[in-house]
Amino acid sequence: MLKIGIVGFGRMGITHYSILNSHPNVKIVAVVDTSSLIMSLLNKYIGEINTYTDYNKLFGNEKLDAVIICTPPTLHYSIAIKAAKNNLHVFLEKPCTTRTDLSNDLARIFQQKGLINQVGYVNRFNDIFIKVKEYLNENLIGKVIRFKSEMYSRTITKSESNNDWRDSRESGGGATFDMAAHAIDLVNYLIGKPDKITGSSLTQIFSKNVEDAVNATFLYENGITGTLNVNWSDESYRKPTNKIEILGLDGKILADQHGIKLFRKTASARNNLIAGWNTIYITDVFKSVPFYVRGNEFTSELYHFIDCILDREKTNICSFKESSDTLEVIESIFKDFELNGRMK
């Protein structure tokens, strides 16, 4: 039985608890959060659990195998370092940290110590995006020329002054860290890390201190170009939505979390694709999960983390190393915007 602690009990911590608790090889032994109210609820309704408001006490008091860290991103580094010192495997919510050098540091330390490390880029576990990756690997649209990666949601829809971490870039808030990270990771996963960032714009809509929308152009040495368009204040979307469009020499892919439209110049009998437009729905490609909360991908990512701890032959598909690439792109966007993005 793997003993697990959860640090940070906001929206993601609450979901991860529910999913992990369903795993037959996992026992959640402790939870850490600064909200004494939420900790007292857990104590009252879940008998066998220890709660802490200070994560240092968690590492001092508990014998754990792994920790799930879902605090504001700026705290990730110091908590993960403590976990590494205690030889614990770590699952971190995205973004990994708020700085590439810190993320690289974590990647190096965890690799040296042979500890499993994973970041919560959940799109890598979405059955549709996994299928898109397969199609690209099979070269079904030919050499990639251009792409567009988008993410929209109605997360911030009012101008309200609050001191929440989401309204501070230093804490890992803002639409770029919080949402664009997903759209950038999807690009890194499907196409690869861009070599240069240009044309970045950050737009404030409701937030006081951070951007609510971000655009950027991605350039690659091999000639691929792409754009990023992310907005967390778009009320036309009911749920957070990732979209990717990839144009190749032999065809085109349009995908979101629910389906793929694939255009091919020629038919592919082996892949059951006709010449012209093909539609692949989530119902065609999904894989059942043992326990479902909010979406198959949330279960798949956590079960993958546990699988990697239990079976060391397995390779983690969303490690700290991969997530450093996303942070590097984010830092380039911020830098490009400061240099070129403002109206003089």
Next chain:
Amino acid sequence: MEMIDKVVFGDNQFFGINHMSQEKAQQLSEKFYDIYSIIDIYQFAINSGIRAIMLNSNDRAREICTHFIENKSKFPELNWYPSIPYPHKYANLISEKGIVPTINEILLKDNSKLGVLGMVAKGGAAVLGRDAVRLLQILIDIEMKIFNGLNVKVIFLQNVITDLLLGYEVKELFYEFCKHIRKRYNAIPGFITMNMPMLKAKLYEWDIEDVVICTSFNKIGYLMSPNVETYIESALKNDSSKYQLMAMSTLASGAIPPKEAFDFINIQNIQSVVFGASSKDHIEQTISILKNSK
């Protein structure tokens, strides 16, 4: 346990919800922009013999409820099957503000009649938080306000909340939900879930009986955890005098043709089916297939 309606008319189509395709979802959202186009569809369904309606307590449900309450004499007697809450409303608020401020905001917003204000004055969520059961009851009452005046038969806990709580395995919250629904609303408690075999096993273990379980049920196993085989077995062994099963997502959001879908559903040990349809033809087609397959 009182039997529920065999066929219930669902609501996802009205609110831009389609699990298979965001494009379809957007088209539906455009089609049902105004309340009258929604009421037209209800009228077709009622004309085709539908007498039971499932409705999630989202932002637009209020105008639907108001229409049916104000025009009660124009409709035959209908059984209502509310599902509460609309989880994305809470999810967005929690992302924006955090959990405790979210609860405070929901409690404060236009709920003076529920006697919430006094409690909030004493510290809001902080006071209520020590008593999750009281908080649960108040949140139920807030969500149920819009259905006041309708004949409510079953009240469902929406699947995101049911499944999230199921993962915590806390008996008290399931028990207290059922108790409050029976006592305050004189209705049958229900749970919507994507984990029917596990939920049913837990309810049985906790001695929670006489409830309705609404769950995805289709031959391809879509939104059915852990898998379709376990679902079929669990339904087969089910004692329907304790747990009535209501199938949803029977067409897997359109992936399975209706005839094929209901041929599969009709050989399962299921007591009821909820279906949604966005046109007169679809309603008539579905009802005719349901009738003919039985």
